[in-house]
Amino acid sequence: MSKDFRFGIVAGFAPDAAAWTATARRAENLGYSTLLVPDTLGTLPPLLAMTAAATATTTLRVGTFVLAAPYRNPRLLxxxxxxxxxxxxxxxxxxxxxxxxxxxxDARALGMPYGTAGERIAQVRSVIGEVRTAFAEGGLSVRRQGPPILVAGSGPRMLALAAEEADIVALAVPAVASEEGLRGPVGTLRDLAGARFDDIELSLNLFQVGDVPAPWLPEGSPTIPDDAAAVLRGSPREMAGTLLRRRDELGISYVTVNGFYADTFAPVVELLTGR
Incomplete structure (x- = not known):
């Protein structure tokens, strides 16, 4: 059974605090479900930014996209x-x-060990476990069942973890990947998750909406091909049609975009939210 569409924006920059809270209110007013903050040393500290955004809004969800487990203390986090x-x-x-x-x-700048791929995946599992324990124990948390957990990945080891633990899976394919390139990770997740697959919300982050290239790309960067799944062009109804087809064929119902495209994508959000 298909899940209803919902949409989020990814943002992590603002010239001042007023502009940041205005970004959150704008996202809420445009009908986006979530404001997602990246975890880098070049963007706002995610937990602080999310707290400010939450206190400036009433219905907007706030999330991380995504916390880097390697340089986080799981229990403190x-x-x-x-x-x-x-x-x-x-x-x-x-x-x-x-x-x-x-x-x-970033880990090196913070003085934290980075570890092997296997060690980092184990740290992701540890963070998820500590979050679920902290919420189950009550204390400050509002929900004993804990918040929805999103795991980003496309390789077999991260998808195996996501199949066991995630409520949401962000398909972390390269920006140049075609729509056909989504089928492999989705199929792998389906096989690994078994009966649990239908409970998992699938997400894709769009790299470009419309014909205006992403402004953060350095001059001379390779052009993202027209058939890339992370590029969405056309009228709002054409874009909506593409996303409807992808949901029918692949199950992707949670779509996120960079905040730069929030207004451009808003008509699609209006057409599809809750459908």
Whole structure:
């Protein structure tokens, strides 16, 4: 059975605090479900940014996209997330991963060990376990069942963990991957999750919406091909049609975009939210 669509924006920059809270309110007013904050040393500290966004809104969910488990203390992180859930009135979503390509540099800057791929995946599992324990024990948390857990990945080891633990799986395929390239990770997850697959919400982050290239790309960067799944072009109804077909064929119902495209994508959000 298909899940209803919902949409999120990914943002982590603002010139000042007022602009940041305005971003959160704008996302809420445009009908987005979530504001997701990345975990890098070049963006706002995610938990602080999420707390500010939550206190400036009333229905908008706040989440991480995604916390890098390698340089986080799982138990302390779980305690802080429970507090954030309390301050947001139960609007927290927790995204966690083994580290994006540049995460090793951030870990080094923080004086934290980065570890092997296997060690980092084990740290992701540890973070999830500590979060669930912290919420089950009560204390500051609003929800004993804990927040939805998002795991980002596309390789077999991360998908195996996601199949066991995740409520949401963000398909972390390269920006140049075609729609056909989504089928492999989705099929792997389906096989690994078994009967649990139908309970998992599948998510994809769009790299570009419309014809305006992402402004953060350095000049001379390779062009993202037109058939890339992370690029969505056409009228709002054409874009909506593409996303409807992908949901029917692949089960992807949770779509996120960079905050730069929030207004451009808003008509699609209006067409599809709750459908």
């Amino acid at each position: 779980a305690y802080e997330l429970a507090g954030l859930d309390f301050l947001s009135g139960g609007r927290l979503e927790v995204g966690v991963g083994a580290g994006r390509p540049a995460a090793e540099q």
